Amino acid sequence: MPLQLHALIQRLSLIRHTLRWLLLSTLVGLLAGSASAILLLSLDWATDTRxxxxxxxGLLPLAGLAVGLIYxxxxxxxxxxxxxxxxEIHTDISTDPHVPRTTIPARxxxxxxxxxxxxxxFGGSAGREGTAIQTGAALADQITRLLRRLPFRFSEHDRRALLMAGISAGFGSVFDTPLAGAVFGLEVLTIGNVGYDAIFPCFIAAFVGDYTTAHLWHIHHTQYTVTQLSPLNPTTMLSAVAAGIAFGLTAxxxxxxTHAISHLFRRAIPYPPLRPFTxxxxxxxAVFAIGTTKYIGLGIPTIVAAFSQHLPRYDFAAKFAFTSLTLGAGFKGGEVTPLFFIGATLGNALSSILPLSASLLAAMGFAAVFSGAANTPIAASLMAIELFGPEAGAFAAIACVTSYLFSGHHGIYRSQRLSARKHPTSRSRDSKPQSPESPAPTPTH
Structure with missing residues (x-):
């Protein structure tokens, strides 16, 4: 076959592949973005009603019992x-040929x-990213169910790309951060390794998902403004590193x-529905004892306030406690928005000892605590740039990477794989790298 003809065939094949994934990723983005819009509208209604x-x-125990019974x-x-x-994404069909390849249930x-x-x-302290990830991926997998019935090739590797695209679309659309969402879907799977095998579907799905939520559903996302920046010099860079250490240890x-509380509830209460009830x-x-609802729900007003005023130094610790207890007991929701709260208020508190403004430190903590807890420093840095601009994003990126290094090898997602240690001094058994074929940890709620 002449080289020119072979090259033409390759180009045509690439065009067909691109068009195919453009169509599939757009569909994933539309579904995930619509689900995120419904989620955001529901949470606004729930917050206003509460x-x-x-x-x-006072009905939170009964609400927890109801959720427990349903699940x-x-x-x-x-x-x-x-x-x-x-x-599901980690399962390797080449080494696990007997694993049944069923799709994630639509329920x-x-x-x-x-x-x-x-x-x-009813007053739990939780976020929304976990819900957006689950809805995005679950809806994407329903496309798998449909494609398997059609008379053309759809492999399990294609299914893996669809699931990753669903994660990206869900995350990007719920926070209005499509760049961060796209990279999050690639980065969250394995600590120390970012694969490019699904980069096109993840990016297209993330941007379509965000457009669907913001423009087709007309959802208005919260705006955060850094009111006082600092020049990037050796002193401020060292301050960003110091803040990153604090953010990483907090993550x-x-x-x-959170995992310890979950383990304690599972051991102490054998019947699952009674765990969220308790x-x-x-x-x-606790809410009635302290007389405020500041530390339950998403906590968006307090996050916004962290960028413009000085807050009580204990705010981050209170949100930490309420969220760990809520999620550890088995309530549903995500961890990331509470991590934004914890990070922003901790950064606000650090402004009394570091030569950076409370507003800038709030932005740094917003992204960096999430970075350390999720083990996704690149996605978190991109999120900071998208939300706060490049000047504040530069400081946040330093804090994100530092937080990632100091947050250990086990974050909020137990099924993450470890591809490479974060630093050469990590020699403990817990930080032993896992190969892609290694069994994943037992999933939790």
Whole structure:
């Protein structure tokens, strides 16, 4: 075959491949972006209703029991949540030929939307990224179910790319950060390794998902403004590193504390529905004891305030405690928005000892605590640039990378694989790298 003809065939094949994934990724983005819009509208309604009728918080134990019963009897197949999705992506069909290649049940989407809305309506402290990831990936996998019935080749590797695109679309659309969402879908799978095998689907799905949420559904995302910047010089760079260390250690403590509470509830309470019931009692009592709803729900007003005024230094610790207890007890929702709260308020508090403004440190903490807890420094840095601009983003990127180094090898996603140690001094058994064929940790809620 002449070289020119061979090259032409290759180009035509590439065009066909690109058009195919452009179509599939657009569909994933439309589905995930619509699910994120429904989620955001539901959470706005839940927050407004709870704040107007604070007596609803007293029903949090019953709400937890209801969510527990729903998942125990109807949602066991999707109880793993985002860890289930990561496990599905990690499964290697070449080494696991006997693993049944079933799709993620469609019920994951309505169950997690309902569970998250109930958590926020009755006063739990949780986020939204976990829900967006689950809805995006679960809806993407329904496309797999359809394509398998059509008379053309659709491989398990294609399914893996669809799931990653669903993660990217869900994350990018729920936070209005398509660049960060695209990279998050590639980076979150394995610590120390970013694969490019699904880079085109992830980017297209993330941007389409964000456009769907913001423009087709007309969802208005929260705007954060850094009011005072600092010049980038040796002193401020060292301050950013110091802040990053504090953010990383906080992320490490949050992940370990949340997992420890979850383990404690599983050991102490054998019947799963009673775990969020018990946790709901503790959270409701704490809210009524301190007399404020500042530390439940998403906490967006306090995050915004961290950029413009000095806040009590204990705000980050209070949100830390409420979120760890809520999620550890088995309520549904994500961790990332509470991590934004913890990071922004911790950065605000650090302004009293570091030569950086409270506003800039709030932006740095916003991104860096998330970076350390999720082990996604590149996605977190891109998020900071998208939300706060390149000048503040430069400081945030330094803090994100430093936080990533100091946050250990086990973050909020237990099914992440470890490809490479974060630094040469990590020699503990817990930080032993896993090959792609290594079994993933047991998924949690």
């Amino acid at each position: 704040e107007a009728h604070r007596w609803l918080i 125990h009897y109807l949602g066991r197949s999707v109880e793993g949540g985002h860890n289930l999705i990561l496990d 994951m989407t309505p169950l997690i939307l309902l569970g998250t809305t109930i958590t926020h309506l 490490l403590l949050f992940a370990r504390c 946790g709901g009692i503790l959270v409701a009592l």
